[in-house]
Amino acid sequence: MKKYKNKNIIILIIILSLFYFDENIPNFSNEKNLLKKDPKISVIIPLYNGGKYLNYSLGSVLNQTLKEIEVIIVDDNSNDDSLKIIKNYMENDERIILIRNKENRKILFCKSIGVLNSKGKYIFVLDQDDMIIKDDAFDLLYNECEKNDLDLLHFKHKSDKFGYINNI
Secondary structure, three states: OHHHHHHHHHHHHHHHHHHHOOOOOOOOOOOOOOOOOOOOEEEEEEEOOOHHHHHHHHHHHHOOOOOOEEEEEEEOOOOOOHHHHHHHHHHHOOOEEEEEOOOOOOHHHHHHHHHHOOOOOEEEEOOOOOOEOOOOHHHHHHHHHHHOOOOOOOOOOOOOOOOOOEOO
């Protein structure tokens, strides 16, 4: 079994290195992220024309009781009002980092870019149309990971009648 696991890790490293050497990978300046130390959780939000959901999803992340987070939004060259909404949030919250692709590269690329640029001890990926209902969800998740020395925590979600709300 170990033999296959190592092979998967090697394949993942090769795929990530292809992103690393890609000239179209966006660079960003992290000057706005003023956290004194590395964040406990990096929240990665891949985004493409998700302006109608951003206030819900981003608001649910920024209202968390755990404040030692960074929010990395990887915009996949949206052409709606997403950037305007994000920039309004960025004016009031230094935890938000925006990375913008020069061309549409799809969700897997966006998630990978987010992971490669994250500084948090743990990574939480949130889709653009999801929101976190409980304000202490990140506290609960972080404490569970620390208490049990976890590398990965998988949990179920609950959808509302519209089918787009994650509930921890």
